Amino acid sequence: MKKAIVIFGSTGNLMYKKLIPALDKIIQKRLVDEDFRIFAVARKQITIDEFIDIAKDKVKDHIDWAKFKSHLEYILFDIKNVEDYRTLKNKLNKDGYDDISVYLAVPPKLFPVIAKGVSQSKLVEKNNHHKRIVFEKPFGEDLESAKDINRELWKCFDENQIYRIDHYLGKEMIQNILVVRFANIIFENSWNHQAIRSITILSKESEGVMSRGNYYDKIGALKDMLQSHLLQMAALILMDKPQDFSSEAIKDAKVKALKNLAFDEKKLILGQYNGYRDAEKVDDNSQTETFVYAEASVKDQAWEGVPIHFVTGKKLEEKRSEIIVHFHEKNDLGDYFPKTKPQEDKLIIKVSPNEGVEFQFSVKEPGLGNNIQKASLDYCHNCKAMENTPEAYERLLIDLLNNQRTLFTRWDEIETTWKLIDELKGHHSKLYHYDSYQDIINVLKEKGVLVNDL
Ligand SMILES: NC(=O)c1ccc[n+]([C@@H]2O[C@H](COP(=O)([O-])OP(=O)(O)OC[C@H]3O[C@@H](n4cnc5c(N)ncnc54)[C@H](OP(=O)(O)O)[C@@H]3O)[C@@H](O)[C@H]2O)c1
Known part of the structure; x- marks a missing residue:
């Protein structure tokens, strides 16, 4: 043809x-x-x-x-x-x-x-x-x-x-979530509240709104980032194993996971960077958020008591998108293997700009002592590629031309994510103004939010 x-x-x-x-x-x-x-x-x-x-x-x-x-x-x-x-x-x-x-x-x-x-x-x-x-x-x-x-x-x-289109779905590491989760029995069998303490999904940008004020000022970070990219990442992280890996079965599993998500509006923190209102085509009194911290729980026994933290914002100290899975700490090694500091195991799926998977786990310190320390297995996905890994749009356009729908969103995914965002939007939150990422961290600390890997 x-x-x-x-x-x-x-x-x-x-x-x-x-x-x-x-x-x-x-x-x-x-x-x-x-x-x-x-x-x-x-x-x-x-x-x-x-x-x-x-x-x-x-x-x-x-x-x-x-x-x-x-x-x-x-x-x-x-x-x-x-x-x-x-x-x-x-x-x-x-x-x-x-x-x-x-x-x-x-x-x-x-x-x-x-x-x-x-x-x-x-x-x-x-x-x-x-x-x-x-x-x-x-x-x-x-x-x-x-x-x-x-x-x-x-x-x-x-x-x-x-x-x-949600172009995040075209990113290499977003597609890799399913492989890491379902091709590795060690993760597949520990993907629940018994092993996992919390999950953080973050996408930080160092740039401000630049020339996109006309679009962004009407939308804000909740709608621009959380409704689409961050919730898509959450769906892939939280979904059950699909019946098969067909496009429809994956979407069914994602929608089920999204429907189980419930945001806690008391734990919503919105911010706006100072200088945002001076940007081209941004209202002088704009109340649009450029930073969001939100917390959700999952209405599913497998995820009971596991908070999902979402973080996204502009004009932060770095550009980084990651999913961080925090495992429970093991505390039953007694005095023979003392801990000098908290030793939590983590799986980090690095989406951009670095692409890869890092697993941080506990080992015995080298030498005669028995202290426990952290070690890391750090796989770099884009270092392995012979050339740059394909950009998201390249992958999406190829799939489009070949009638392959898995990486595009179905209507019920959009419907479910908008329901979640509309409910959050309906709750009136204070807007914190920030000059630096540290200002945001201080607000989060004040509110008692876990900030160790944000
Ligand atoms: N830019 C990005 O990085 C980005 C990322 C993700 C999603 N998107 C989405 O992609 C879409 C396009 O974004 P964009 O940044 O490319 O926007 P843009 O720079 O404003 O370009 C919009 C295009 O639409 C045309 N257009 C606007 N009004 C028109 C009208 N009344 N009649 C005919 N043509 C009209 C413009 O033509 P003229 O040149 O003649 O005005 C231009 O070709 C939007 O839905 C946006 O949300 C963009």
Whole structure:
């Protein structure tokens, strides 16, 4: 089948930052055929050469522009005009493209109008599984708006044709969670409250909001990070072993885990970094949170009494995304093996920028004494790769083109996560202002929150 991808919003930040570099890699690695085409759809009246010149200026990665151009067509388009959709559909038909992915890299408010045009023109016709449509995150701004969008989409497309992106799912170490958990009997058998004391899921950023104030100020960290990336990580960490490793079975297990999560609104701490309100297109009196600490429990006997800590924020002291599983301390070794300090075993799944798995465990100190000390097995995933591990968008685009849905979110995952966030949002929390990460740590300590690996 001849494959094509149609990208709406092809003059936007996502196109330059992620989609062009990922598509270039896919072409370079010959993961698509020579006749694969990218139809870049936009409203700017420019030629393909002008499009490439603008892109050259904006894209930071090294691109083989000549090769990229050979796969590219630039299409001037009015998203409100159904004739433009029909013209594009006829062109694709005439050129023999019968496997089509339509990618909406546009603000979410445009999802319904574009989806309608795509459906009315039969660019993506319902139930044809060689035609699919992709939506970027955020999918809605709360449960109601997400439901509104989804209701419209289901009129036009089958759920199996709808691909909702959470790019964290394309990251190597997020996919590795399932392998670490279910391919290793030592973890599989100790994945419960008897062995595990708590779990921390964190994603810290050192940068501020930069030029994305227009988007971010309406959304904030709870909706931008917790609703999507952090809850997706939680689902993969907490889910039971799926019936099989099919896309649907994995999603069933994730949804069950998400439905069992309950946030404790008394343990919600929100912050905003000083200087945020000076950023471009941010309200002078903005109450938007740029930092979130939240704590949840799991309504499942296997996880009884195990708190799940979520931490995310901007303008922190480092960029780091990790999942840290804290095991209970063993205390029954008596005086023969004394402990000089608390010795807790941990499994750390490093998501970014380092990728890997570290297991910290207890050993006897070398020498004549019998003290216990910490040792670590530290596997570096991106060091092992012959070249850089694939970027999330490269993986997601390849899966999309091959109709592989596991790394895309199903509607009930979105619905469940929005329910959780809406409930948390409904609770009015004080907004702490911070200059440094230490300020945040001080607030967390004041509130009695465990801070040892944040
Ligand atoms: N940028 C990221 O890193 C990132 C990360 C994750 C998710 N996302 C999501 O990806 C989507 C796109 O983000 P972005 O950062 O690329 O946004 P952006 O830089 O604002 O670009 C939006 C694109 O949509 C087009 N557009 C906007 N309004 C339009 C209209 N009324 N009619 C036709 N075209 C219109 C723009 O065209 P013009 O150039 O003509 O204005 C541009 O091509 C959003 O849903 C965002 O939440 C982005």
